Structure formats: structure tokens, C-alpha cells
Amino acid sequence: MKSSSSGAYGAYSDSALLDALRTDGEGAFAEIYNRYCYPLFSLAYRKLDDREVAEELVQDLFTYLWAQRGSSQVQQLDRYLFSAMKYRIINHLKVRKVQAAYELYCRLSPAQADVDTATEDALALHDLSAALRASVQQLPAKSREIFQLSRLEHFTVPEISVRVNLSEKSVEYHLTKSLKLLRGYLRDFLLIILPLFVFFH
Template sequence: MLHVRKEAMTDVEFAEIYEVFWAKLYSVAYNYFRDRTTAQELVQDVFVHLWLKRAELLHVQDLPAYLFRCMRNRIYDQYDSLASREKLIRHATHSYREEVYATDETLAYEETLDLLNQELAKLPATTQTIFRLSRFDRYTNEEIAKRMQVSAKAVEYHITVALKKLRIRLDRIVYIIIVILTSGNS
């Protein structure tokens, strides 16, 4: 059985090899992974490979060395697979966190913008328009003054009024939200 063969391995020979080497190969795999299932799968892979390649193994002179080399290669492949899987999991977890944070940030931004727009709607029309041109559209005070046909001082006044009122109203809302959140944790 361990000499150079002239024909493919028979079913009986394969069964004998399986009986002789299964426990030894299992022991090698188990020593590396300390996991029965993994060790059994690796041994099974070696024997499946042996059976599928039985016609091509006529040149093998040292069958035990060949089987243990096959096991070593399966162990290396398993380590590579585990490392790749861990890397993929780390990357997926990191990407998922970024997506969740981006979604949370987008939602928070939209809610804040909605709240800001509600409070802006309570201001006089001219003050609203000037504030939006200044803060949302990024016009300078001079550009707003020219566009609205008012003085630069009037633009400053409307922006100051809008900021004061928004700050007071939004501070109250933030305070209420904080009270609600902290009372829920008690």
C-alpha cells in the first residue's frame, strides 16, 4: 500500500488508508484549532481530496508524508479563511457603524432644521428673509442690503433680532428635551 503504484487506488485500499490515518490526521488538526468540528472537516477535506485525486497519485512514494502535507495545507487554508473572515467582519462592522452614525446625523440635522424653520416662521417676514439670505444662502450683509433695498445697518438689526429670538426659543426647547430625557432615566 505504501509503495509506488501502477494503477488507481481501489475502494478497499482507500478504506484501509482511511482507517489507519483518520485519527492521526484528526489529532494534528485538533492540536491546531482545539475544535472538534473544524478538525473533522479538515480531515474530511484531506480524504475527499485523496479520493478525487486517486488516479493522479500513482507517483506518490510516501503516502503518510503526502497525507500530512495535505493536512498542513488545509490547516494553512483554514487559518487564511479565518483571518479573511475576521477582517471582513471588522470592515463590515466599521462600515455599518459609519452608516448608522451617518443616518443618525442626517436625521438629527433634518429634525434640527425643521425645528429652526418652525421658529423662523414665527418671525416677521422681513426678518425671516434677511436671516435666510444671511445664514442659509450665505449672502454678505451688503449683498442683502442691495437686494432688499435696505441699509446695511437694517440688515444687521434683523439678523441680531432673529438670532436673539431663535436662541431664546431654541434654548427653551433644548431645556425641555433635556428635562424629558433625564426624567426618563430616573
């Protein structure tokens, strides 16, 4: 991928840039990057107040856009980019909330008074991670694939829809189904991981 765009692409409409991008147009990609990089970064930075994370989310979005250029079904470029960025911001905030909830749980745990804090935290996190991995493996194959793409790899619903060749409503159905099943599988850990499940509210 090249970092500079040809002057010719600067006059292209978003629709024309998408057409050029689908035929491996590196110049078109560079123009899209130059056109939308800063507005997307500004959005992420305003919401997260973290420059490094905002930059990472922008780079992740454009890396995905380039990787999917040949199969992209994007119709409206600006709407897609800002929607995808909002999904990434929301996912990042959810991960942050899960971490904060877990840290609070560890701090408030009565057992900590008698056990070395670092050791207990490490053991609790290991137990939680093991339980989550085991529970995810119990999900039906398609639901498991979609859950992993959404929660572990942080793809958006529209992106997952393209990858698994299902409608966005079907993707949302599988996510909802996965979350309901995991609530049952992880009943003992629900207090710790509850923020993970607050997705469709």
C-alpha cells in the first residue's frame, strides 16, 4: 500500500474511489486514507481521549478496508467508515469496562485480605479466561465463529456479514444466541463479566 495519492484521484467522488479500490487501486486507497484519516482519528480521540488507541483503531480500520478491497460491498464510503469506527470505539470501551469491572471485583474480594494480591488476581484471571475459552467452544460452530470475530477480533457486524456470507440480521441473531448461551455456561462468573454482555441495549 502506498502512502501518497495521485493527483488524479483527488478529483474522484467517493463512489469512483470505491470502484477504483476494488480493482486494487493503491492510489485510490491512498486518497481514501488522506481524505478520511484525520476525521476518523478526531472521532476516536474525542470519544476515547487516548491518542495512541485512536491511531490504532484508524490503522486497523484502513488495514481491513484494504484487505477486503476485492470483495467489498460498501455502497457509501463515508457512512461505512464512520459506522465502522463507531463500532470499534464501542468495542474498545466494552473491553475497558470489562477490565475495570474485573479490577474492581479483585479489589473488593474479601479473600484478598489473606492472600497475596498479585497471585490471587493472576489465578482468578486464569480461571476466568479458561472458563470463557471452554464456554466459547461449546457454542454451535457458526455462532462460535461469529462470536470470536465480534468479541475477540473486534470486527463490526457489517464486516462479519461479509466474511461469513450472512445478512447483518443473521449475524446479530447469532451474537444474541451466543450471549444467551454463555450466560448459562458462565453463571459462576457472571458478576465479573456482566459488562461483556451489555451489547444490544
